[in-house]
Amino acid sequence: MNGILDFIAGLGRAVLDIVRMAGRVALFAAVALSHVVRPPFYWRTLWGTLVEIGYFSLPVVALTALFSGGVIALQSYTGFAQYHAQNAIAGIVILAVTRELGPVLAGLMVAGRVGAAMSAEIGTMRVTDQIDALSTLSTNPIKYLVTPRLVAGTLALPFLVLVADILGVLGGFTVCVMKLDFSASAYITATIASLKVMDVTVGLVKAAIFGFLIALMGCYHGYHSRGGAEGVGAATTAAVVAASILLLTFDYLLTDVFFSQ
Amino acid sequence: MTDTIPKIRIRGLKKAFGPKVVLDGVDLDVMGGTSFVVIGGSGTGKSVLLRCILGLITPDAGSIEIDGVDVTTLSPRQREPYMARIGMLFQNGALFDSLSVWENVTFGLIAAARAGHGPRITRAQARERAGALLEQVGMDPAVGALSPSELSGGMQKRVGLARAIAARPEILFFDEPTTGLDPIMGAVIDGLIVDCVRRLGSTAIAITHDMASAQRIGDQVGMLYEGRMIWQGSPSTLFDSGNPVVDQFTHGRREGPIKVDVRS
Numbered sequence A: 001m002n003g004i005l006d007f008i009a010g011l012g013r014a015v016l017d018i019v020r021m022a023g024r025v026a027l028f029a030a031v032a033l034s035h036v037v038r039p040p041f042y043w044r045t046l047w048g049t050l051v052e053i054g055y056f057s058l059p060v061v062a063l064t065a066l067f068s069g070g071v072i073a074l075q076s077y078t079g080f081a082q083y084h085a086q087n088a089i090a091g092i093v094i095l096a097v098t099r100e101l102g103p104v105l106a107g108l109m110v111a112g113r114v115g116a117a118m119s120a121e122i123g124t125m126r127v128t129d130q131i132d133a134l135s136t137l138s139t140n141p142i143k144y145l146v147t148p149r150l151v152a153g154t155l156a157l158p159f160l161v162l163v164a165d166i167l168g169v170l171g172g173f174t175v176c177v178m179k180l181d182f183s184a185s186a187y188i189t190a191t192i193a194s195l196k197v198m199d200v201t202v203g204l205v206k207a208a209i210f211g212f213l214i215a216l217m218g219c220y221h222g223y224h225s226r227g228g229a230e231g232v233g234a235a236t237t238a239a240v241v242a243a244s245i246l247l248l249t250f251d252y253l254l255t256d257v258f259f260s261q
Numbered sequence B: 001m002t003d004t005i006p007k008i009r010i011r012g013l014k015k016a017f018g019p020k021v022v023l024d025g026v027d028l029d030v031m032g033g034t035s036f037v038v039i040g041g042s043g044t045g046k047s048v049l050l051r052c053i054l055g056l057i058t059p060d061a062g063s064i065e066i067d068g069v070d071v072t073t074l075s076p077r078q079r080e081p082y083m084a085r086i087g088m089l090f091q092n093g094a095l096f097d098s099l100s101v102w103e104n105v106t107f108g109l110i111a112a113a114r115a116g117h118g119p120r121i122t123r124a125q126a127r128e129r130a131g132a133l134l135e136q137v138g139m140d141p142a143v144g145a146l147s148p149s150e151l152s153g154g155m156q157k158r159v160g161l162a163r164a165i166a167a168r169p170e171i172l173f174f175d176e177p178t179t180g181l182d183p184i185m186g187a188v189i190d191g192l193i194v195d196c197v198r199r200l201g202s203t204a205i206a207i208t209h210d211m212a213s214a215q216r217i218g219d220q221v222g223m224l225y226e227g228r229m230i231w232q233g234s235p236s237t238l239f240d241s242g243n244p245v246v247d248q249f250t251h252g253r254r255e256g257p258i259k260v261d262v263r264s
């Protein structure tokens, strides 16, 4: 009996912790966003983060998208071949890539790469007093460190996802034409026929939200890290885990909002 | 008038981290244009005291007046102008490692100009200013092009000092400015601090573990012990204060009222 009560109490405490944490994160984000409209704005950091996400993440995201598109083609072929529904494969690939795989895979890759780097950089600044030094030098640390990164994350991920969409379709195309001996022109025609502007747009909206969440988690956990190198490591792990979970949660919620009529 | 109001006046300042009481009612007056040296054992809250004045840590109780205004009652926005009047040398330098040395030194000048409460300054001018400031702290201006991670600890400290004095602040805080420097450089830095106070008319609070340094810098010395300022006096009486705690500390005796727990 006591065991059950303890369990429920623990559960309640965990839920309270999550709610409290969500409140703190929301407040942090609100403060950071309020600085977007108040000068000065730190363009150098914005540009650096844009390049880091939009350019230096290209190879990882490109490879992931290519192979995932290929895998979707292969898997649906084994499922569909016996029903002679090969033409449906092009449609499945483009639907899966634009709606889900592009945003989610690019998001997870960027969370691992850039979210972790943000958290490590800001966390190191925290534990070596650099953030405190900023405030003594007429600079608001949230405006200087967090605001440009949130903006950059929101802007850069959609671009990356657009690239991932194209390469994912290319992956499916390559597998179908080279390995499964489909006709290239038939595949392209089928792809164009099933390309929906709505799917791509929603994918890009998802990407913008994911990019914001990844940068927010990286900055929040880095900003609040404490206790030397170990603390920075813990903050980095927390940032990547939290960003990945949030990303998949929001993916579900957004899919529910946009596609489940 | 300004002679009667202390530049910095602290009353009953308290701060605890969880169950651990660090500051337990600190009182302190620092008159304008003078320098106050804080001594005290490791972990007695000297750095926490400076952070409270800077507004980096919110105290649990007590008042901190700068020019007669209690800054603890101000909103963060209202407090900003007071922060801008204080220059701080952090204990470990706290240089921005993503920027070059010269960008570090002039960071505050460029930031103040951007925020609109400092004179305009171009990057070329800033770079020149950085060179002059580096020379002031006994460094080659060519060091400006390096990254902080390429410097020795003592050099980083001097760059931190150049950054703290760059905007000629009215108030200067030095957290162990000479720790990690050789004795000659230590004396040079002490001279520089004295110079800033005399020439710029700044008010300074310095933390140090070095008694020779305390005597060179301080117009007044105070000892922080068990969360309070237990003794204040002239630096000349440092070794002969009549207070058993201070005497034990300044003479570095193992026996005395201060219990050293080497295990914690």
Ligand SMILES: Nc1ncnc2c1ncn2[C@@H]1O[C@H](COP(=O)(O)OP(=O)(O)OP(=O)(O)O)[C@@H](O)[C@H]1O
Pocket: B017, B022, B040, B041, B042, B043, B044, B045, B046, B047, B048, B049, B091
């Ligand atoms: N942000 C913080 N959170 C929790 N505890 C803290 C924090 N900052 C300081 N402390 C604690 O307060 C105490 C005083 O720290 P402080 O850094 O002021 O010591 P100090 O007098 O400057 O020592 P030292 O001469 O070694 O620099 C320490 O025990 C430290 O653990």
Ligand SMILES: [Mg+2]
Pocket: B046, B047, B048, B091, B175
């Ligand atoms: Mg200290």
